[in-house]
Amino acid sequence: MMHSKFNFPILLGNLALGLAALGSATAYAENVKIGLLADMSGVYADVSGKGEIVAANLAIADFLKKTPGWKVELLTGDHQNKPDIASSRARQWIDVDHVDMVMNGANSATGLAIAKVAAQKKVIDFDTGSATTRLTNEDCTPYTVQYVYDTYMLSIDTVRALVARGKKSWFFITADYAFGHSLQASASEAIKKDGGSVKGSVRHPINSSDFSSYILQAQSSGANAIGLANAGGDAINAIKAAHDFGLTKKQSLVGLLLFINDIHSLTLPVAQGMYLTTAWYWDMNDKTRAFAKRYFAQMQKMPNMAQAGTYSAITTYLNAVKSAGTKNSDKVMAVLHKTTINDLFTANGSIRKDGKMLHQAYLMQVKSPAESKYPWDYYKVVETLPRDQVAIPLSESTCPLVTKS
Incomplete structure (x- = not known):
């Protein structure tokens, strides 16, 4: 009897610690921050800018409908097509705001700058706006995904x-x-x-x-x-x-x-x-038209490939975090490399070891x-x-x- 009384508080304590640890891990995986840098005011503002933010928010809203209890926060900024501004903002977001993933919309020079910072910090970087092949060739990193197009x-x-x-x-x-x-x-x-x-x-x-x-x-x-x-x-x-x-x-x-x-x-x-x-x-089809209708309701214009790619990239990333059960970049990247992407953007898409997303x-x-x-x-x-x-x-x-x- 005394033996049972002696161990009961210890067992409860261990159970409480275990549940706390589980709760902490779950909360960690369920609170995701994404930082999106784009051209909001310059030469690429129309093809990037506010349209990519709208597409990103549509992706987050759709994910949260299917995954109640999660919190996904989107931070946005204007890189002004300047690599120094892009790298500075990406570093601030990672070091101070603790974003889990960064994105570049428009401009190869800013894309290369963001990718370099993300690699140093071991943070996943999805690029929907850079065209330079350097991102998946000589300047490739284990954390960069070039999602929409390249030269x-x-x-x-x-x-x-x-x-x-x-x-x-x-x-x-x-x-x-x-x-x-x-x-x-x-x-x-x-x-x-x-x-x-x-x-x-x-x-x-x-x-x-x-x-x-x-x-x-x-x-x-x-x-x-x-x-x-x-x-x-x-x-x-x-x-x-x-x-x-x-x-x-x-x-x-x-x-x-x-x-x-x-x-x-x-x-x-x-x-x-x-x-x-x-x-x-x-x-192209019913899926693309349905997305375009929702996008048009907010923007009064049709989405382009970079904006549709932004929707797909965020959806793909969030699904990978959910599947991995963690925001750890290496584990999420491992899931991404095994993922087949079927959505409004592509059919049978996949991410190669060099970070290139393959699609038609x-x-x-x-x-x-x-x-x-x-x-x-x-x-x-x-x-x-x-x-x-x-x-x-x-x-x-x-x-x-x-x-x-």
Whole structure:
């Protein structure tokens, strides 16, 4: 009897400690902080910015409906397309605010800066806006996932399809930073491999307003395809100038990174006939249209591939945390590498060891006004690009995480 009385408080104490530890672990896994940096006020604000925040909040709301009791907090900021601001804010979020995952929307330079900080701090980094292949090649990390597109997808598949259709000579108008350089280099290599030629190129600073001299150089090159290795407001200004100078009457204009927002701003009479590659389009199926309807209700515009990718990336991350039962970055990454992603963004998506998310893409041509049947009906599919063709083969990878055979 005394033996029983002596041990009973100890047993209760051990049980209480065990329950407290379990409760602590559960609370830790159920309170998630995500930090999203994007261009909120600059040249990429329309294709990134508030739209990515809306998409992120839709993803969080949908996850919480299925997972009651969890708390997910979204921190947002403007990186202003400046790497120093991006890295400083990411470091603050990680060190002071204790975010569990960081995200970059728009701009390769800021994406590389955020990835470096995240790797140092061993925090997962989802990138839905960088195009540079450095993220999954020489600058790959165990914690970075490049989710939506890269210059390989945007350039190589686009130019190969067009070279096969007779567009064999090219001239490039290129944004003068990491993204533009990478885009032009990838495209040029593919053109030459497929028997085409590059007549020349010209570089411009980010956020340029006057493209007249660049368009005149492109016209005088005699190339039958003009590749725009830029994005956002720069791409829009370049296309407007090309239209004003009548370039598109004799030469095909190819947007190597165009968003549906850009086409909407340009209007179909200006953009019609252009070629582009996209990872996602709002009018593909019932899932994409349902998401687009919810997004449109808040933004009064249709989502682009980066914004849909942001929804998918956050959903994928939160599901991985739930599956892992912890926010530990290494354990969550292990789950992510085993995950098959089936959602409104992709079918049978997967994350490779180099951090590249594999998914399908589409070569599109912009419709003419006569072909468009309803608002935002802008694209027609020229070719569907399978997932194994839209990423650098691992055999060609320079990522240290990839084991060479």
